[in-house]
Amino acid sequence: MGERQVEMMSGAAMVVRALKDIGVKHVFGYPGGAVLDIYDALYAQEEVQHILVRHEQAAAHMADGYARATGQTGTVLVTSGPGATNTITGIATAYMDSIPMVVLSGQVPSMHIGEDAFQETDMVGCSRPIVKHSFLVKRAIDIPDAIAKAYYIANTGRPGPVVVDLPKDVVNVQESHPYHFPEKVQMRSYNPTIKGHMGQIKKALKTLLEARRPIMYVGGGAIACDASSLVTELAEKLHLPVTNTLMGLGAFPGTHDQCLGMLGMHGTLQANKSMHNADCILALGARFDDRVTNNVQKFCPHATIIHVDIDPASISKTVNAHIPVVGSIKTVLTQFFEQMHEIDENERKEQLADWWEQIHAWRNRQCLNYQRSDELIKPQQVIESLYKHTGGDAYVSSDVGQHQMFAALYYPFAKPRRWINSGGLGTMGFGLPAAMGAQFAHPESVVACVTGDGSIQMNIQELSTCLQYGLPIKVISLNNRALGMVRQWQDMIYKGRHSHSYMESLPDFVKLAEAYGHIGIKVEKPEELDEAMARCFAAKDRLVFMDIAVDQNEHVYPMQIKYGAMDDMRLSKTERT
Amino acid sequence: MRRIISVLMENEPGALSRIIGLFSQRGYNLDSLCVAPIDDSSLSRLTITTAGDDKVIEQITKQVNKLIDVLKISDITDGSHIERELMLIKVATRSETVRAEVKRTVDIYRGQVVDVTPKTYTIELTGTSDKLDSFVQTMGLTAEIVELSRTGVCGLARGEKSMRP
Ligand SMILES: Cc1ncc(C[n+]2csc(CCOP(=O)(O)OP(=O)(O)O)c2C)c(N)n1
Ligand SMILES: [Mg+2]
Numbered sequence: 001m002g003e004r005q006v007e008m009m010s011g012a013a014m015v016v017r018a019l020k021d022i023g024v025k026h027v028f029g030y031p032g033g034a035v036l037d038i039y040d041a042l043y044a045q046e047e048v049q050h051i052l053v054r055h056e057q058a059a060a061h062m063a064d065g066y067a068r069a070t071g072q073t074g075t076v077l078v079t080s081g082p083g084a085t086n087t088i089t090g091i092a093t094a095y096m097d098s099i100p101m102v103v104l105s106g107q108v109p110s111m112h113i114g115e116d117a118f119q120e121t122d123m124v125g126c127s128r129p130i131v132k133h134s135f136l137v138k139r140a141i142d143i144p145d146a147i148a149k150a151y152y153i154a155n156t157g158r159p160g161p162v163v164v165d166l167p168k169d170v171v172n173v174q175e176s177h178p179y180h181f182p183e184k185v186q187m188r189s190y191n192p193t194i195k196g197h198m199g200q201i202k203k204a205l206k207t208l209l210e211a212r213r214p215i216m217y218v219g220g221g222a223i224a225c226d227a228s229s230l231v232t233e234l235a236e237k238l239h240l241p242v243t244n245t246l247m248g249l250g251a252f253p254g255t256h257d258q259c260l261g262m263l264g265m266h267g268t269l270q271a272n273k274s275m276h277n278a279d280c281i282l283a284l285g286a287r288f289d290d291r292v293t294n295n296v297q298k299f300c301p302h303a304t305i306i307h308v309d310i311d312p313a314s315i316s317k318t319v320n321a322h323i324p325v326v327g328s329i330k331t332v333l334t335q336f337f338e339q340m341h342e343i344d345e346n347e348r349k350e351q352l353a354d355w356w357e358q359i360h361a362w363r364n365r366q367c368l369n370y371q372r373s374d375e376l377i378k379p380q381q382v383i384e385s386l387y388k389h390t391g392g393d394a395y396v397s398s399d400v401g402q403h404q405m406f407a408a409l410y411y412p413f414a415k416p417r418r419w420i421n422s423g424g425l426g427t428m429g430f431g432l433p434a435a436m437g438a439q440f441a442h443p444e445s446v447v448a449c450v451t452g453d454g455s456i457q458m459n460i461q462e463l464s465t466c467l468q469y470g471l472p473i474k475v476i477s478l479n480n481r482a483l484g485m486v487r488q489w490q491d492m493i494y495k496g497r498h499s500h501s502y503m504e505s506l507p508d509f510v511k512l513a514e515a516y517g518h519i520g521i522k523v524e525k526p527e528e529l530d531e532a533m534a535r536c537f538a539a540k541d542r543l544v545f546m547d548i549a550v551d552q553n554e555h556v557y558p559m560q561i562k563y564g565a566m567d568d569m570r571l572s573k574t575e576r577t
Numbered sequence: 578m579r580r581i582i583s584v585l586m587e588n589e590p591g592a593l594s595r596i597i598g599l600f601s602q603r604g605y606n607l608d609s610l611c612v613a614p615i616d617d618s619s620l621s622r623l624t625i626t627t628a629g630d631d632k633v634i635e636q637i638t639k640q641v642n643k644l645i646d647v648l649k650i651s652d653i654t655d656g657s658h659i660e661r662e663l664m665l666i667k668v669a670t671r672s673e674t675v676r677a678e679v680k681r682t683v684d685i686y687r688g689q690v691v692d693v694t695p696k697t698y699t700i701e702l703t704g705t706s707d708k709l710d711s712f713v714q715t716m717g718l719t720a721e722i723v724e725l726s727r728t729g730v731c732g733l734a735r736g737e738k739s740m741r742p
Contacts, residue, residue: 124591128595129598133645153645187645188742189646189648312639312642312643316632317636
């Protein structure tokens with residue numbers, strides 16, 4: 001074999017070349033002084049498409065939405081200082097939800113680091129608590145290795161964001177260096193556990209099969225490793241009831257008979273009741289966070305908890321797991337099946353008959369019913385209409401607030417990666433850019449963004465980016481003229497003292513959408529809703545902004561009662577469990 | 578409960594700040610920290626003393642282990658182990674009696690006077706943290722303590738047990 005010619009190139013060219021070698025198709029970014037060399041290298045090629053955003057926070061959310069919709073790592077490119085710090089909220093959002101992302105940030109030249117140079121920020125320091133890892137690249141020849149490692153770390157084990165900080169002199173186009181892309185990334189200090197421990201798996205299976213009141217509690221981890229079909233197979237084989245977390249919606253089909261819907265603070269009655277009364281909980285890629293457990297002291301007192309997670313630190317963090325299994329959900333479930341003997345379907349059904357009867361009784365209380373009105377559009381109704389007009393098959397991103405919970409509860413996602421929301425950080429302003437990322441990933445699919453009058457204004461400038469790239473996103477804005485979720489808490493806890501949760505000078509969103517070159521539709525009457533929604537989705541290649549006036553006084557129910565058990569809930573303004 | 582945790586990590590810039598950051602970010606106690614490269618200079622060994630109940634300690638070890646730069650972690654407290662800390666302490670020795678008394682105490686504790694000026698003695702003492710605490714207390718009764726500096730604990734498990742990459 002002849003020796004391969006070593007290619008010589010500048011640091012900037014290496015950055016772009018390494019992205020190509022990794023297979024990156026889209027980079028969401030915004031230029032500036034420290035990254036001008038990299039931008040110049042981007043100019044001369046077509047394999048890596050750069051998307052020019054209007055704000056770096058949005059670039060991070062786009063990369064995030066792209067990753068959630070595909071499972072592939074999202075990429076961000078920003079300049080030093082303000083460009084880098086603008087991504088912080090986006091990085092934190094991705095970190096909290098374990099989303100694979102690589103942020104390439106420019107940095108002042110190495111020799112000026114520490115001098116408070118123009119647009120200098122210690123990006124590695126600023127982002128340290130919200131990244132999985134970070135690199136400050138000191139030499140051009142280290143660029144391919146650092147970038148390869150960044151992508152490897154971001155999208156293996158428990159995924160997460162990785163920052164690669166690139167000083168301007170390191171990417172300098174004037175100098176050439178040999179380019180070596182590592183064939184395989186290996187790190188002695190980083191070897192995530194993928195396979196579950198056999199002893200633990202056997203123990204888990206035995207407990208699960210003996211249980212009389214079992215439940216599966218499925219989180220975002222099952223989506224991260226594409227384990228949905230295995231999750232469904234296990235549930236069906238063992239006839240288990242399943243509840244999905246806010247991050248896990250779609251991991252098990254929301255449309256399935258055995259699905260109890262979402263659990264937690266705004267979970268369904270049947271999901272929370274079943275959890276509380278279960279004798280065995282099989283937690284798959286979920287992390288028992290405070291928005292699920294309510295008071296941990298009162299959490300599921302009868303249950304033996306089997307916790308499968310790829311991150312050992314997630315196990316027994318808030319709630320003690322009786323049978324911990326460290327590993328990827330996908331691999332561990334495959335191991336489950338290998339260990340499982342022939343299951344007699346009728347026997348299973350009989351064993352769980354009483355349990356299912358009880359669950360049906362809870363279900364029959366129909367906790368998601370709501371009062372319709374002739375005058376006012378109910379937010380729930382909007383989501384139901386959205387479901388109908390998208391055949392339940394759209395990519396739906398959401399912002400944060402009441403509209404988010406309505407979307408989570410009233411749009412039963414049948415497939416994973418369709419529901420794209422900021423669960424852990426709860427970042428208002430996430431919805432529109434995340435939808436854009438999903439649309440870039442799936443140009444032929446229907447992408448809707450469920451948002452509120454407050455949230456949409458946090459990244460509304462991206463309507464301009466949508467026009468530039470012809471993204472036909474459907475923005476479904478539930479306009480209640482209020483920071484509704486804040487207002488709801490003020491109604492419930494502060495005797496209706498609406499301190500600063502009212503928006504007195506909302507823009508005319510229809511005109512605003514038009515000013516950005518899109519279609520705006522205002523809907524004010526319940527009887528207009530269906531027709532307007534139809535018009536919205538008929539405009540296939542245009543962005544449509546639906547400004548839908550909804551009832552300002554609607555609350556999201558069910559809702560857990562603070563300090564209570566999982567199933568201590570309010571079911572409406574007047575009823576509780 | 579007091580714990581001694583040993584960590585083997587990449588000797589990379591920024592690695593230490595990640596460990597320290599983790600402790601403050603997650604609200605863990607960091608009582609002392611002792612760090613230096615080992616025989617393989619691409620690695621550093623850290624010894625952390627911390628305090629917390631079993632649940633907290635379990636979280637600390639898991640979270641530290643999760644850092645990409647960390648190769649190994651081990652809580653050496655429960656097993657039989659050796660721990661040492663080094664202290665340099667400067668005391669004022671204004672009179673002959675004080676000097677004699679200081680010298681006697683240093684001998685009892687098997688310390689060493691490593692620097693002498695007309696008005697001060699600087700003493701080096703190695704031992705467990707308890708021993709160092711007790712020395713400081715005793716010395717405080719005899720002479721005025723001018724300043725002191727301690728390295729924090731470093732430790733190893735006894736016997737065959739070892740922590741290698
Ligand atoms: C960046 C950010 N700031 C503040 C909050 C706190 N917060 C949560 S929901 C909410 C109100 C959201 O209002 P809107 O987008 O109109 O949604 P609605 O609840 O009215 O449906 C606020 C302020 C947040 N989640 N994110
Ligand atoms: Mg609102």
